[in-house]
Amino acid sequence: HRVFGGIVSFREKTELTKLLDTLTEVSQYSEDLRAQTHEFSNKLYAILGLLELKQVDEAIDLIKEEYTLQNRQHDLLMKQIRSPKIQAILL
16 A cells, blocks of 8 residues: 555657547547448438338439439549549548
8 A cells, every 4th residue: 555656658748639639530530430321321221111112213213312412422522632542542
């Protein structure tokens, strides 16, 4: 129950700030991916529901709408980002 010594670690504040910023970015990225996955699952369930209700044309329309939206976002992204390496990562 006695203290025999102590250890002190000194670090630059900027190093700690960079680490916290990185953790915040990773956390935000993780949350964004979770939300995107949830949204995509909802669309799949909507398509499944339409198919189960024999609403095939509506299901096809929903798929086409999503496909068009994804293509527009892809084209916009590729026009704005010039680096092939970053484009490859995003794809």
